[in-house]
Amino acid sequence: MSESHSKKSLCVVCDNDIRYEQAQAFAGDYLLPLLNAKTPDYELQLIFGNERIELYDSSLNTSIYVDFVHGTLAHRQQFGGGRGQAIAKAVGLKQGKNPIVLDITAGLARDAYILATLGCPLTLVEKSPILSKLIEDGIARGLEDEHSTEILAEHFELHNQDAIDFMKKLEKGQRPDTIYFDPMYPERKKSALVKKEMQILQHLLGKDENSGELLETALNYAKDRVVVKRPLHAPFLLDKKPATSINSKKTRFDIYLTHRLEG
Numbered sequence: 001m002s003e004s005h006s007k008k009s010l011c012v013v014c015d016n017d018i019r020y021e022q023a024q025a026f027a028g029d030y031l032l033p034l035l036n037a038k039t040p041d042y043e044l045q046l047i048f049g050n051e052r053i054e055l056y057d058s059s060l061n062t063s064i065y066v067d068f069v070h071g072t073l074a075h076r077q078q079f080g081g082g083r084g085q086a087i088a089k090a091v092g093l094k095q096g097k098n099p100i101v102l103d104i105t106a107g108l109a110r111d112a113y114i115l116a117t118l119g120c121p122l123t124l125v126e127k128s129p130i131l132s133k134l135i136e137d138g139i140a141r142g143l144e145d146e147h148s149t150e151i152l153a154e155h156f157e158l159h160n161q162d163a164i165d166f167m168k169k170l171e172k173g174q175r176p177d178t179i180y181f182d183p184m185y186p187e188r189k190k191s192a193l194v195k196k197e198m199q200i201l202q203h204l205l206g207k208d209e210n211s212g213e214l215l216e217t218a219l220n221y222a223k224d225r226v227v228v229k230r231p232l233h234a235p236f237l238l239d240k241k242p243a244t245s246i247n248s249k250k251t252r253f254d255i256y257l258t259h260r261l262e263g
């Protein structure tokens with residue numbers, strides 16, 4: 001497995017018949033040990049449970065998983081401020097315009113789902129096979145729910161791939177209006193729970209080392225703009241000044257316009 005956490009240990013856990021074959025296939029594909037119960041011996045454990053797939057961190061005693069139906073995302077779908085919220089304005093959502101968005105750092109697919117609920121067709125690219133598996137499982141459960149089924153079925157397409165390779169293979173006619181980019185940022189200060197989630201992601205992925213190349217590539221492939229999500233007071237990525245920025249309470253969206261570059 002190519003995750004950069006190679007010093008950390010990772011295993012697959014499955015204690016039920018329903019998902020055993022799926023767990024076995026994943027463990028086989030990535031040459032990971034398959035256990036039938038959680039263990040303190042491994043730091044990260046991809047658990048194929050009865051209800052969902054989750055990534056458990058034994059040193060933090062916390063799991064992450066993708067859930068479009070309950071919790072924060074469902075709440076945000078209902079009460080999140082609609083097309084007037086900062087992320088919507090940043091990607092170029094306007095009256096009568098729903099830009100086609102490529103999210104090149106899907107993660108737990110939260111930002112992508114918010115944009116999809118607002119009407120943007122979304123393509124998600126995530127290089128980590130583990131996170132892609134969590135998203136895939138979240139999509140499968142979300143397709144069973146009346147509030148998320150249409151959005152996920154029609155506006156959500158996931159690719160487990162390196163986004164630089166993905167973008168470089170796009171034909172001119174396949175280019176998205178907006179490329180959305182949320183690189184890992186180590187000093188994010190958030191609530192205790194989110195902080196733990198960030199820690200799990202950092203254990204899994206290590207440092208994000210290709211942000212600069214991702215931004216440079218994205219600038220060549222977005223028809224209209226590239227949006228980079230940053231903590232409010234973080235420096236610009238690559239020290240590159242955006243055309244404009246839109247702030248929310250804790251986050252800044254730096255907007256790089258590309259339509260002028262298109263010619």
Ligand SMILES: C[S@@+](CC[C@H](N)C(=O)[O-])C[C@H]1O[C@@H](n2cnc3c(N)ncnc32)[C@H](O)[C@@H]1O
Nearest residue numbers: 105106107108109110111126127162163182184
């Ligand atoms: C901060 S997280 C994104 C969180 C996401 N915006 C969300 O709402 O859940 C950054 C993600 O980018 C992914 N990533 C980093 N470099 C990548 C690349 N070259 N191609 C695809 N994904 C990449 C990491 O694996 C990580 O999951």
